[in-house]
Amino acid sequence: MKSWWYPFKRGPLASLPLRVLAKPWLGPILALAVVILVGALGYRLTEGWDWGDCLWMVLITISTIGYGEVEPLSQAGRLVTVLIIAGGVVVVQLTIQRALRLTESGYFRQLRELRFRRVLRRMRDHVIVCGYGRIGKEIASKLQLEQVPVLVVEIDPANKQTAEEQGLNVLQADATLDETLLEAGLDHCRSLVAALPSNAANLYVVLSAKSMQPHCRLISRADSEEAAVKLKLAGASVVVSPYVAAGRTMAATALRPLAVDFMDLLAGSDYEIEEFQLSQDPLKFNKLSHRSLAKLQLGRRSGAMVLAIRDGSSLMANPSSEVELAPGQLLVVLGSKAQLIRLRELLGEALDTIERMAS
Known part of the structure; x- marks a missing residue:
């Protein structure tokens, strides 16, 4: 005979309708309602109180x-x-037993997963970071x-827990799978970073993402030139x-320390460096009212x-x-957020895309 928690053993809770999610709680709720109504009716018949006093008691x-009796x-x-x-004690016991059974069946864990899936569906203009190793953390x-x-995509439970402790949204799944990238919101993300420890895994991620979203900005790490x-x-x-990046930074620090210090200072300020891609469409x-920088006076x-x-x-x-x-x-x-917004307005339709540069 199938029990009331049987559906939770068959598949993910996110695919179940609301009536199935609420079904385990119908018993305790109905029992509590019966106790309240029957008790109120009992006071009504024995004491003759109005319904408000009966329910309050x-x-x-x-x-x-x-608080004390309404009347003696x-x-x-x-x-x-x-x-x-006695009825209240029975209801409490029934509720506790039901909660224990739901815990054993994975109901609450899957309920948290369902809430997280809803958060994923609402994410827009986010960055997907595949892999939470040393580079992914940074x-x-x-x-x-x-x-x-x-949004961090990480298959390792230990790394997932570490990322969540830092306040990050984490999808525990294999980033090389197409369904994982779709679930992570590839179709409405800002960019995707493949920071997995394996070159082959990063290649799979890039191939999958490029085939599904050709215009998505893809950044990947690589351990070799090949x-x-x-x-x-x-x-x-x-x-x-x-x-290579570490070597260049160390060399730049040795040759041009002031320039490196400037970039570090820029990273902690309100100023940013952005790339403004102008449209290929001549129309x-x-x-634009003018073509030259002097006549456009973008800086001023x-x-x-x-x-x-x-x-x-x-x-x-x-x-x-x-x-x-x-x-x-x-x-x-280079400019502050407000200055860059103003520049976007000045360029108008002549502007195609904007990308933030790493500082």
């Missing part, structure tokens, strides 16, 4: 608050009180400091080697500073005021 008796009780009224107390920590929504090349071919937007671009009107302009493979640092903007160019801009 039942509630303070069951809850053991003990008759012998029949005291008998009703004893029966109410990435998630920096994103948290910038108040960027983060792996970096393969990840680029697979569709990674940016490939970072921790060893949208022609809506927004307060932001254009550090460089990339046109194809060429990069122009510290562009002069005579430089004219053209479709498809990439502007590297």
Whole structure:
């Protein structure tokens, strides 16, 4: 014979209808309602009180608050009180037994999972970090400091617990699977970071993500030059080697310590460096009133500073005021959040996408 908790043993609670979720609690709730109504009716018949006094007496008796009797009780009224107390004890025992059975069946664990799935469905413009190892921890920590929504995908229970202790949302699943990336919100995320310890696993993640969302920004780690090349071919937007990046930072610190200190200072300030990708569509671009930086006066009107302009493979640092903007160019801009927002408004439809640069 199937018991009332049988559905929770068959599959994930998230796929069950609300009536099934509420079914285990119907017994205790109905029993409590019967005790309250029958007790109120008993007081009504034995004491002749109005329904408000009857219900109040039942509630303070069951809850053991003990404010005192509404009016002195008759012998029949005291008998009703004893029966109410006995009924309340039965209801409490029934509720405790039901809770213990639900705990054993995994009901509460799956209920927490259901709430987490709802949180996932509401996440928008977040960063998915696949892997919470040494690199994943650092990435998630920096994103948290910038108040960027983060979702960690981690299969290891110990790493999952560590991430949750840091206040992160964690999806415990295999990041190389398509269904995991879809559940993580790949179709409405800001970007995805593949920080798994294996080059092969990162390659799987990039291939899966690229096939499902071709326009998603994909960042991956690589332990070798060969792996970096393969990840680029697979569709990674940016490939970072921790060893190469660490070596470059150490060399830059030795040669240009002030520049490195400036970037560290920038990371802790209100100022950011963003990439403004101009549209390839000439019709949208022609809506700009002027083309040259001098006539547009982007710096004066927004307060932001254009550090460089990339046109194809060429990069122009510290562009002069005579430089004219053209479709498809990439502007590297420094400014506060308010200044960058103002610059977006000035560029209008000529702006295609915006990407935040790591500082």
